[in-house]
Amino acid sequence: MTEVAHAAGVSQKTVSRVVNGEPHVSPEVRERVLHAIRELDYRPNTAARALLLGRYRRIGVVALGSALHGPTSLLFGLEQAVRRAGYTCAFATTSAGRGVTAALESLLEQGVDGIVLVEPIHDGRSTRLPTELPVVSLGTPVETTDGRNTVVEADGVAAARLATEHLLALGHGTVRHVPGPQDWFSARDRMRGWREALAAAGAHEPPLPAEGDRTPAASGYAAGRELARLPEVTAVFVADDDMAIGLIRAFAEVGRTVPHDVSVVGFDGIPAAAYLSPPLTTLRQDFTAVADHAVAVLTAAVEGRPLPPEPVRPAVELLVHSSTAPPSHAD
Structure with missing residues (x-):
């Protein structure tokens, strides 16, 4: 220096x-x-600066370690936001059987100033983390030793209502839903939004096919094979774009085309969705906005500044493409 x-x-x-x-x-x-x-x-000299200032200028991120579009997009957004804030990132995953607490402890051993928890799996109970550092969780309720924690998440319930309302507005009498794994809090939110939209419209709630698993396209295909046998099915809201791809394949195999015979809406806005045949109507999440706000909240807590206000932004955008249309009997 x-x-x-x-x-x-x-x-x-x-x-x-x-x-x-x-x-x-x-x-x-x-x-x-x-x-x-x-x-x-x-x-x-990071070690010397930590001794002098009492901070490492490093943010820890606990993540599932998934290759799916949503989790990986969030991780990319977080790394960029952390870098812009003048910090570095340290990552630990909960894959290979390691739990959240073990991943957290590995970050604490490295030296971090705060934690972002990107753990989509939620068993219905609060996660208690043995740390006094500030924690921002992207959806999962958490408890910390001194209560310095915040939950930041996109509104998946409102997004699912939007998808379901879109299909109902096209004239479909009801909408089927293919749910994601129900130990994922986001999948629960999407099912809740679907149910709320049907109830508000006075539409009956049809039974659910088997929920998805960790193989989205394959589980979507399995659900599609189940639904394709039912001629009354004309509209499906799917909890994940990859699942929607599998579902469309199953309908095509029995000669039912999209959108003439069945309309399909996915979720996540994967880049490939616009290049499917037909292009998939989907809900695109603003992962960058969620990551930016999470890092802004966490660094404010680390540095003892007032927390930033909740940003005014559309959390999710409905991208209407060619996979949705009025039911064919309305032609």
Whole structure:
């Protein structure tokens, strides 16, 4: 730091302010310091800075370790948001039989200032984490040693209502639902929104096929084979785009086409949805907005600042494509 200060013609305190992202440094001076840092290949000593400031400038993320679109998109958004906030990321997964507590303890051993919990599985009970650090959970209710925790999530209930209402507005008498695994809190929210929309419209609630599992396309295909045998099925809201792909394949195998014979809406807005035949109507989640808000809340708690207000944003957007249409009897 002394060498950087000498090269930039500033004090060590100014270099420290630039490195730590603090204010009260003019743009010209900041650029001069950053140029010296690049020229000298300067690396902050994280351990020494942690001893001096009492913080590691590192955020821990506990995640499921899934390759599915939703969880991976959230992880990417979190890593980018953490980096923009001037912190680094440390990841630990709950895959291979390791629970949330074990993943958390591995992060605490590395040294982190706060935790983001990206754990989509919810057994209906609160998760108690043995830490006094601030925790932001993306959906799962948590408890911490001193209560410093916040839940940030997209409104999956409202999104599922939107999908169901779209199909009802096209003239379908009711809407079938293919649910995701019910130990995922997001799948429970989507089922709840579907039920609320049917009840509000006075439509009867049909029985559910078997819920999905950890193989979305295959479980969607299995549900599709079950529903394809029922001629009264004209509209289906599926809890996941990959499941919707499997379901459409099952209907096609018995000669029932989308959307002429059955309309289908998915969830997640995977990039491939727009290139299916026909393109899939789906609900696209704003993973970047959720990640940005989660990191803003967590870093404010870490630094002792007031928590930011809940952002005003559409949590989920309905993308209407060619997989939905009025029922064929209305043609």
